[in-house]
Amino acid sequence: MADEKKPGNQVNIDLPEEIAEGTYSNLAIISHSHSEFVVDFIRLVPNVPKAKVKSRIIITPEHAKRLMKALADNVAKYEKQFGPIGESQQKEIYPPMNFTPTAQA
Numbered sequence: 001m002a003d004e005k006k007p008g009n010q011v012n013i014d015l016p017e018e019i020a021e022g023t024y025s026n027l028a029i030i031s032h033s034h035s036e037f038v039v040d041f042i043r044l045v046p047n048v049p050k051a052k053v054k055s056r057i058i059i060t061p062e063h064a065k066r067l068m069k070a071l072a073d074n075v076a077k078y079e080k081q082f083g084p085i086g087e088s089q090q091k092e093i094y095p096p097m098n099f100t101p102t103a104q105a
Contacts, residue, residue: 023043024043025041025042025054025055026042026043026044027041027042027044027051028040028041028042029042032061035060035061036058036059036060037058037059037064038057038058039057039058040055041055041057042054
């Protein structure tokens with residue numbers, strides 16, 4: 001039958017409790033080489049001069065492109081349901097860094 005799913009197409013994903021809680025981030029710094037993208041998720045706290053990377057994700061360029069498309073799709077669905085997401089008009093102030101990121105989100 002056409003509606004039956006093939007067993008090879010399913011992935012069983014385990015989400016441990018400590019990961020399921022998530023980690024808050026309000027800054028992402030993205031850099032890349034020819035073979036990978038590195039996304040550092042950072043939490044900036046007001047009146048604290050030092051911020052820490054809370055999570056680093058390293059992915060292939062192909063996966064980065066799929067992630068970009070999935071995020072764009074989800075933002076469009078969110079805005080359709082809840083309305084446009086506003087963007088801050090104030091100048092963003094980022095912590096000084098000793099390297100040049102290729103993008104910030």
